[in-house]
Structure formats: structure tokens, C-alpha cells
Amino acid sequence: MTTAGVPTPARTNPEPEFVGEFGWALTVLLREWSARVAAAVGDLPSGTRGYQVLSAVVRDEPPSQASLATRLGIDRSVMTYLIDRCVESGLVERQQDPTDRRARRIVPTGHGRRRLDELDARVRQVEEELLGALPEAERALLHRLLRQAADGVAHDPDRCAVTADAMRGGTGSPA
Incomplete structure (x- = not known):
């Protein structure tokens, strides 16, 4: 290729354009993942935040409300409303x-566990569609490489908290 008659040297650097x-x-x-996941879990109380709360409650030891708020990087007063909605929908219970008699743990109900299974299937489907242009082996490789890279730089290895922060437009590194 030339510019005004002067040849442009070929790129020898393998870096992206x-x-x-x-x-x-x-x-x-x-951005696309966030929009699609929001649509996939939109019928859950509080949408993606409700999904994050339910995921954390089902997958871990029953957290206290305060520890759950800290873990997900959500203000404690907002967390109260999120948990209230999950309780009203029969997804979790306060026990x-x-x-510590003063503290309450947030525990999933059977209905909450089943709903999370359904929602996880929807999220997996979103991820498959989003990466559908890649062959299955390359999708699996991409997942492994991204996880390895993220684990290498994460200040907080808590994937729920990192995802919650990134979905809010943060850096992916909760305070």
C-alpha cells in the first residue's frame, strides 16, 4: 500500500491494529452480555441484582445480610430491600x-434453588449465543484463559462481587 506514492512498510509487529x-x-x-443477562433474568425480583443475591446465597455458606452487602458491593440499605423482595417471592428466608442471636442468616429456599437452576441455564444460553461464532473448543479455551487472567489480577477473588461491580460500570475490583 502506498500513501502519495511512498510505499508503506508491511507490519512486522504482531500487535492488534x-x-x-x-x-x-x-x-x-x-456490554452485550450485561444487556442479554438483564433480559434473561428480568422476571426475577430486582433483575440482575436479585440474580447476584440469589447466586451468592445458594452457592455459599448462609451469609449475613451485612456480609452479603459487603461481598456484592451493595449499600446495606439497598440490600435490605433486595432481600425483602427475595423473601416476598419465596426465594430466600431470614433465619x-x-x-449470634442478634444476627440473621440469609438462606435459600427450595424454590430459590430451583429458580437459580433455571436462571443459570438462561445465563449459560446467553453466553453460548454471545460466543456462538467460535467453535466449542475455542469457547472453552476462551473461558479458561479469561478466568486465568482474571484470577491473576483480581484484588478480590469473589467472582460475584467482581461481576456486580463491573455490571455497575466499575473497574471489576470492589473496594
């Missing part, structure tokens, strides 16, 4: 902590 391509690709994928 522009330096920000990696960030651009991640941003495009995260007295056996080691």
Missing part, C-alpha cells in the same frame, strides 16, 4: 444465626 483493541473487545462483549 490499534492498541486499545483488547479493551474495546472486552467492553463490547461485557436466626445459631451462633
